[in-house]
Amino acid sequence: MLALLESNPESSPELSEKILTKKRPCIAGEWLFQAGQPFTSVFAIKSGAVKSYCTLGDRQQIIGFHLPGELLGLDAVGTTYRATAEMVENGSICELSFDNLAQLNQQYPAFQEQLIKLTSQQILVEQRQSLLSSRRSAEERLAAFILDYSNRLSIRGFDGTHFRLVMARQDIADYLGLAEATVSRAIQRFKRGDLLKVSGKSVEILDRKGLERVATEGL
Amino acid sequence: MLALLESNPESSPELSEKILTKKRPCIAGEWLFQAGQPFTSVFAIKSGAVKSYCTLGDRQQIIGFHLPGELLGLDAVGTTYRATAEMVENGSICELSFDNLAQLNQQYPAFQEQLIKLTSQQILVEQRQSLLSSRRSAEERLAAFILDYSNRLSIRGFDGTHFRLVMARQDIADYLGLAEATVSRAIQRFKRGDLLKVSGKSVEILDRKGLERVATEGL
DNA sequence: CGTTCCATTGATGTATATCAAATAACGTGG
DNA sequence: CCACGTTATTTGATATACATCAATGGAACG
Numbered sequence: 001m002l003a004l005l006e007s008n009p010e011s012s013p014e015l016s017e018k019i020l021t022k023k024r025p026c027i028a029g030e031w032l033f034q035a036g037q038p039f040t041s042v043f044a045i046k047s048g049a050v051k052s053y054c055t056l057g058d059r060q061q062i063i064g065f066h067l068p069g070e071l072l073g074l075d076a077v078g079t080t081y082r083a084t085a086e087m088v089e090n091g092s093i094c095e096l097s098f099d100n101l102a103q104l105n106q107q108y109p110a111f112q113e114q115l116i117k118l119t120s121q122q123i124l125v126e127q128r129q130s131l132l133s134s135r136r137s138a139e140e141r142l143a144a145f146i147l148d149y150s151n152r153l154s155i156r157g158f159d160g161t162h163f164r165l166v167m168a169r170q171d172i173a174d175y176l177g178l179a180e181a182t183v184s185r186a187i188q189r190f191k192r193g194d195l196l197k198v199s200g201k202s203v204e205i206l207d208r209k210g211l212e213r214v215a216t217e218g219l
Numbered sequence: 220m221l222a223l224l225e226s227n228p229e230s231s232p233e234l235s236e237k238i239l240t241k242k243r244p245c246i247a248g249e250w251l252f253q254a255g256q257p258f259t260s261v262f263a264i265k266s267g268a269v270k271s272y273c274t275l276g277d278r279q280q281i282i283g284f285h286l287p288g289e290l291l292g293l294d295a296v297g298t299t300y301r302a303t304a305e306m307v308e309n310g311s312i313c314e315l316s317f318d319n320l321a322q323l324n325q326q327y328p329a330f331q332e333q334l335i336k337l338t339s340q341q342i343l344v345e346q347r348q349s350l351l352s353s354r355r356s357a358e359e360r361l362a363a364f365i366l367d368y369s370n371r372l373s374i375r376g377f378d379g380t381h382f383r384l385v386m387a388r389q390d391i392a393d394y395l396g397l398a399e400a401t402v403s404r405a406i407q408r409f410k411r412g413d414l415l416k417v418s419g420k421s422v423e424i425l426d427r428k429g430l431e432r433v434a435t436e437g438l
Numbered sequence: 439c440g441t442t443c444c445a446t447t448g449a450t451g452t453a454t455a456t457c458a459a460a461t462a463a464c465g466t467g468g
Numbered sequence: 469c470c471a472c473g474t475t476a477t478t479t480g481a482t483a484t485a486c487a488t489c490a491a492t493g494g495a496a497c498g
Contacts, residue, residue, distance in 0.1 A: 061354075135280075135396045138454070169477065177354045179455050184478055200463070200477085357486070388445060398487050403446055419445085419495075 020097040025090070032072065032085040032093060039076040041097045045069065048091010049166045052083040053174070062175040065149075065167060069156035088167045141176040142186045143215035146196070150205060162204045190214075239316040244309070251291065251304040251312060258295040260316045264288065267310010268385045271302040272393070281394040284368070284386060288375035307386045355437075360395040361405045362434035365415070369424060381423045409433075 050066040154160030190196040197204040269285040373379030409415040416423040
């Protein structure tokens, strides 16, 4: 998909003209878009990280975190954004504005095909989240979360063993459906079990196999 | 979407030829499709009800229930079914076989557009499920479940106040991420609070407002 | 009319929320 | 660059909702 958007100028010379791209720095706390707004753009994260969430009454339900190299907002194509996307740390974002989506679709049917595939993948992501929730213990959820986080970094070419867990503990807790204190305690247990080395937001995976065992079999 | 599939023979005379439809009776326990099988058909439920689930290790994680008038399997278009669909009671199913999806897409671009919209809606369903899980109490989840069930019946023209909760308590429990006993107890509390009248699988909503209050504010 | 399956009810244990305090990290202005 | 105030994180003590286990009760069904 990234390939579709960013490359192949020779095979689709006019495609790039249909999408306005604009790169800009963003600071922590800044919104890329808010739930309910009509779709205008897809966002590519160049650096920094983003959390997306819905606000239900008082508390916010975190839908997911988005890391450098990932795309954001695709699921809103043709409708409205269904979550608010907020930077959790300073970074830089590339905004891809689709002025005329219908026209784009007509000229490049492959584009829509890609969209279908991607929204399906998005469903998988949601399902994964539902696996994180409910019925799984705090440690299972946290281990799965850290492994997923690590994998996503690796896929994009970053260090998947030693990295920064950029978001607040409270955000992780909201995402996993736990209390802040419970996340904290689970992390400490991982430290004592020599699965992780943790100092503040900086994390090093010491025993990946062990984490995987915790994520699946529990304990 | 149903409209797209079932009607408009004058505006798309050849569309119906691209889709083989076959109606047949199905008995409780029968599978419509299994997780991992390649996509062949979309299923329209004429009568009876269907549960879809994934088996994780020993226990089954229920993805959702599907009622008469609803479509099933759309999210698998182009890939494989990601869940197993099983009848929970006898009924009749209409199978819509897509022999040549690519060809269909080319001739009827509107079809793909619809697909995108629908898969997005599917995402909403998944999100709704994630709302049901985690952080919400047993009573909140059950109330939300019953209201959703009722709404879906109403939308299709059935009685949304007095109906049969066709699936087993254990299935509801799996769906909501609870234990069977917990579901049972919550139901009893709703009975004592005069929110519901329940006898076996037959349910009557006595106090919809009250249920809504429980579903959102808790208690 | 028993056999089987499903639902309810009870007793108990446990994971996790909650509340509160202590500590650490962080940013800001002097 | 340091001291301070602010916010995030850790840690402890307690409460509780729910799971689990087990027994009972009832409906469906041959």
